[in-house]
Structures are given as C-alpha cells and as structure tokens.
Amino acid sequence: MGVGTYLETDAEGATSVPGVWAAGNVTDLRAQVLASAAAAAWTAVVINNHLMAEELAADLAAYRAPRSLTGARSTGA
Ligand SMILES: Cc1cc2nc3c(=O)[nH]c(=O)nc-3n(C[C@H](O)[C@H](O)[C@H](O)COP(=O)(O)OP(=O)(O)OC[C@H]3O[C@@H](n4cnc5c(N)ncnc54)[C@H](O)[C@@H]3O)c2cc1C
Numbered sequence: 001m002g003v004g005t006y007l008e009t010d011a012e013g014a015t016s017v018p019g020v021w022a023a024g025n026v027t028d029l030r031a032q033v034l035a036s037a038a039a040a041a042w043t044a045v046v047i048n049n050h051l052m053a054e055e056l057a058a059d060l061a062a063y064r065a066p067r068s069l070t071g072a073r074s075t076g077a
Contacts, residue, residue, distance in 0.1 A: 003029050006026060006027055006028065006029050023040040024037075024039060027039070
C-alpha cells in the first residue's frame with residue numbers, strides 16, 4: 001500500500017522546476033521532525049547561496065558593462 005506522493009529533489013533540495021526547492025515530508029514521506037528540520041535547514045543554506053550567487057552575477061555584469069566616460073570631453077566631431 002502506498003503512503004502518498006512526494007516531490008523528487010536532488011541532494012540539495014532542488015526540484016525539476018528552476019528556482020523551486022523543497023524539503024521535509026513533501027520530499028521524504030518517512031522523515032520525522034528532526035530529519036525534516038535538518039533537510040529544511042540545509043536547503044535554506046543552498047537557497048541563500050543561490051540568491052547570493054545571482055546577486056553577485058548581476059553586480060559583476062553591471063560592473064563589467066561598458067560605461068560612458070563621465071567627464072570626458074566631446075571632440076565635436
Ligand atoms: C500521526 C503522526 C504522528 C507523528 N509523530 C511523530 C513523532 O512522534 N515524532 C516525530 O519526529 N515525527 C512525527 N511525525 C512526523 C512529523 O509530523 C513530520 O516528520 C513533520 O511534521 C514534517 O514536517 P514538514 O515541515 O516537512 O511537514 P508538515 O509539518 O506536514 O508541514 C507542512 C505544512 O504545509 C502546509 N501546506 C500543505 N499544503 C499547503 C499549500 N498548498 N499551501 C500552503 N501550505 C500548505 C500544511 O498545512 C502544513 O502546515 C508524525 C506524523 C504523523 C502524521
């Protein structure tokens with residue numbers, strides 16, 4: 001007899017949908033409170049790392065983007 005359905009995730013809690021993570025009983029039907037909480041804590045760290053990486057990538061892209069030379073004189077040409 002089945003006990004229910006659950007979401008497939010990788011070892012870091014990522015689902016097949018980009019940007020969606022899951023942890024706890026929704027991913028592991030046998031997990032009790034301690035295992036569910038531990039998985040959720042780890043998944044939270046992974047989510048935080050992804051958010052920081054996204055922010056860093058955006059900052060780097062902005063930093064590396066060509067800029068106008070503020071204060072540069074026009075040659076009039
Ligand atoms: C009868 C019973 C006895 C248990 N006894 C023990 C025990 O003695 N010791 C032990 O360690 N573990 C026990 N467990 C297991 C424990 O309850 C779970 O491991 C734990 O609650 C899992 O936590 P979770 O946060 O993953 O899920 P849950 O605690 O189930 O939290 C999920 C939450 O999401 C909410 N939710 C669901 N769908 C939606 C939705 N669409 N939108 C918004 N919210 C939604 C639910 O209402 C719920 O509040 C027991 C479980 C049962 C059923």
